[in-house]
Amino acid sequence: MHRVVLVEDEALISTMIRLNLEQEGLAVESFCEAESMLTWAEAQPGAAQLFLLDIMLPGMSGVDALVELRRRGIGTPVMMLTARAEVESKVEALDLGADDYLPKPFNVRELLARVNALLRRAGAEGAKE
Amino acid sequence: MAALPRRIRVNSFWRWLKRHGNTLLFTISVVTLAVLVSWWALFLYRTIKQERVMRYESMRISASALAYALVHTGGSAPLLGPVATDERLAIATRAQAGPHTLAGLAPLWPDLCIVARPEYLQQLKEDYEAKKAMVLGESGFMLIAVVISAFMLHRVTWLERRSYREMRQFWSRVTHELKTPITGIKAFLQTLQSREFSRAELMPLLGLALREVERQEMLAENLLVGQRLERGGPGLTTRVFAPGPFLREFLEGHRIFLPDSNIGYSAECPDSLQVRADPDAVRVILENLADNALKYGGADPQIRWALRSTGGKVEISVTDSGMGFTPGQGEEMFEAYQRLSEHHTSGRHGTGMGLYISRQLARRMGGNLTASSTGPGQGATFTLTLRVAE
Numbered sequence: 154m155h156r157v158v159l160v161e162d163e164a165l166i167s168t169m170i171r172l173n174l175e176q177e178g179l180a181v182e183s184f185c186e187a188e189s190m191l192t193w194a195e196a197q198p199g200a201a202q203l204f205l206l207d208i209m210l211p212g213m214s215g216v217d218a219l220v221e222l223r224r225r226g227i228g229t230p231v232m233m234l235t236a237r238a239e240v241e242s243k244v245e246a247l248d249l250g251a252d253d254y255l256p257k258p259f260n261v262r263e264l265l266a267r268v269n270a271l272l273r274r275a276g277a278e279g280a281k282e
Numbered sequence: 283m284a285a286l287p288r289r290i291r292v293n294s295f296w297r298w299l300k301r302h303g304n305t306l307l308f309t310i311s312v313v314t315l316a317v318l319v320s321w322w323a324l325f326l327y328r329t330i331k332q333e334r335v336m337r338y339e340s341m342r343i344s345a346s347a348l349a350y351a352l353v354h355t356g357g358s359a360p361l362l363g364p365v366a367t368d369e370r371l372a373i374a375t376r377a378q379a380g381p382h383t384l385a386g387l388a389p390l391w392p393d394l395c396i397v398a399r400p401e402y403l404q405q406l407k408e409d410y411e412a413k414k415a416m417v418l419g420e421s422g423f424m425l426i427a428v429v430i431s432a433f434m435l436h437r438v439t440w441l442e443r444r445s446y447r448e449m450r451q452f453w454s455r456v457t458h459e460l461k462t463p464i465t466g467i468k469a470f471l472q473t474l475q476s477r478e479f480s481r482a483e484l485m486p487l488l489g490l491a492l493r494e495v496e497r498q499e500m501l502a503e504n505l506l507v508g509q510r511l512e513r514g515g516p517g518l519t520t521r522v523f524a525p526g527p528f529l530r531e532f533l534e535g536h537r538i539f540l541p542d543s544n545i546g547y548s549a550e551c552p553d554s555l556q557v558r559a560d561p562d563a564v565r566v567i568l569e570n571l572a573d574n575a576l577k578y579g580g581a582d583p584q585i586r587w588a589l590r591s592t593g594g595k596v597e598i599s600v601t602d603s604g605m606g607f608t609p610g611q612g613e614e615m616f617e618a619y620q621r622l623s624e625h626h627t628s629g630r631h632g633t634g635m636g637l638y639i640s641r642q643l644a645r646r647m648g649g650n651l652t653a654s655s656t657g658p659g660q661g662a663t664f665t666l667t668l669r670v671a672e
Contacts, residue, residue, distance in 0.1 A: 165466030165490040169473050176477060209458065236461035237454070258465035261472040 155272050156180040158201040160190045160218065161234065162210050166257075170205065173261050174268065186211055187218035194227055201229055203271055208235035208246070216246060223250040230271045234259070308439070312432040319428060323421030330413040337406060341370045345384030345396040352387055359391050370402045455633045459501050463494035500569050504635045507566060511642050518560040518646055522671040525596050526553040526589055528561065532568050533587060544583055550590040557596050557668040563643040564668070567651065570636035571600045571664050577632060578662070579604040591670065595649070599665040606655035606662045615653060616641045644668075 157174050161167040162185045171181045182201065184190040187210050194201065204222065206215035213221075219231055230252040235242065238256040246254050253267055299306075348371060352360055365371040371384070374397045382403065387394045470491050479487070526549050533547060575585045579602035586601045607615070616637050637651070644651040648669045655662040 163462055163466055165487070165494055166462070166469060168487065168490065169466065169469035172473055172477075173469075236458040236465070257461050258468045261469050261476075 154180050155202040156200055157203045158182045159205045160184045160187055161207045177265055187213040191221055202275055204229055204231040206233055208233055219249055219251055230275050315428050319421055319424045323417055326417040334410045341398055342384050344368055345371055349385035349387055349396055353390050370399055372397050372399045459633055463497045466494045467491055503566055504639055507639050508635045518563055520558050520560050522556050522558050523561055524553055525557050529589055536572055546586040548588050555591055556671040558671040559647045559668045567640040567643055567666055570640045575600050575602040594670050596668045596670055597665050599663055601663040603661045606658050606660040612653050
C-alpha cells in the first residue's frame, strides 16, 4: 500500500484530503506543521511515496520544508498545495524540486487524479532503477 | 562556481532595472540638478569677478589716455585732486599715490601721477561684495531647495511604495483568507457527494465546516467595517444592555470550536450591570478577539474570558496561553493592514484588519481595546473597555 504524507494546518482541508486518499486505498500520515513531518521522514526513510505540502504553514513554510527534504536527500515526489496562485509562486516551488503544484480551491477528483499520476510515475521510475 | 549563462545575467539586469529603475532615474535627476545649480553659481561668480577686473582695466585705460593728453598738450601742471571730467580718477603726488598709481605724468611732471579715487575703489569693492553675496545666497538657496525637494519627493515616493506594498500584501492575505475556507467546504461537499457518512462521522465535520463559514462571515464583516471606517466611520447605534448575559451568549455560540475544558469564563460584576454600546460592534470585536485567541493560542489553547467593572468602565478581557508578543509590539498590531513580523505570524491566517477595526469600533463607543503580554511564549491578554450606562 502506498503511503502519502500530508502537511496541512487547516483541519477541514486536512480531514477531507485524508478521507479521500484513504478511500482510494492509500495510507495517509497527517501533520499540522512541517517540523514534525521532517522528523518523521528522517526516522522512516522510504516509508512515504508522496508528500503533499501546504505552503502557508505555522512555523516552517511548505517551501522551506521542500528544500529541507531535498537537502536531506529525500527525492520522493512532492505536490504543493496552496491558495497562492501566482505564476512566480508556482515557478519557485517547481524550481526548488516540487513535482506538481495544485492551487486552492481544488477539485477533489483532480487532486486524486494528480496523486495517482505521481504515484504511477514514481512506481515506474522505481521499477526502472 | 560556474559563471551564469549570458541570458540569465541579462534577465537579472533587466529585473534589477525594473525594480530600481525609478530610484536610479530619481538619483540621476537630483545629482544633475545639483551639478547644474553649482555650475550656474560658479559661472555667475566668475562673471562678477571678470566684471570687476574689466572695470579696473577700463579705469587704467582712461588714466593712460588722460596722462597722454596732459603730457602731449603741454600747459600748466594739472591741479592735485579729483579729475573733473572723470569721476573715477584723481591727480596725486607720487608720495601720496601708494599702490593705486594708474599712470605717471613724466617727463613733464615726474612727481605727479594719476590714481584711482578712493571712494570709487570703495564702490568697486562694495559692488563686487554685494554681487558675490547675491550669487552665493541664490545658489545656496537653490541647492537647499533642490535637496529639500529631493528629500520630500523621496519620502512621498517611499510612503507611496510602502502603502502599495502593504496593500498588495493585504489583498494577497485577503485572497488567501477567501480561498482557504472555500477549499475546505468545497472538498467537504464533493466528498459528501461521493461517499456515505454516519451521523457520528458527520457531526465533527459539520462543526469544522461551520467554523470555515464563520471565518468567511467574519472576513466579509471585517472588510465591510474596515471600508466604512476608512470612509469616515460607521454610524454606531448605541443602546443600553447587560454585558454579562451578552458575553455568555456569545461564548455559547462558540462552544463548537473548542472543548469546554479549554474555555474559561469568570465574572466579577453582577448581571444587572449595564453598558452603553452598539451590540453589533461589540459582537464584531468579540469575534475578532475569539478568532485571535484560537489562532495564536497554541496547539491546545487555554482561553480565559473575564468580565469586571472598574470606575465607570466595564472590562471584557480574553487571555490565551499562546505565543504572546514582546511588550513593544503591543501597539503595532492595532495598525491598519499590519500584522506582527512575518516570523511572528508566519503561516497563520488573518488579514491584519481585525484588531485595527476592533480598536476603532471600541473607541467610537467611548471605550478602548488594548493588548498586553509579558513576552513571547507567555500568552497575551486583550482587554475591551466599555462605558457603564448612566
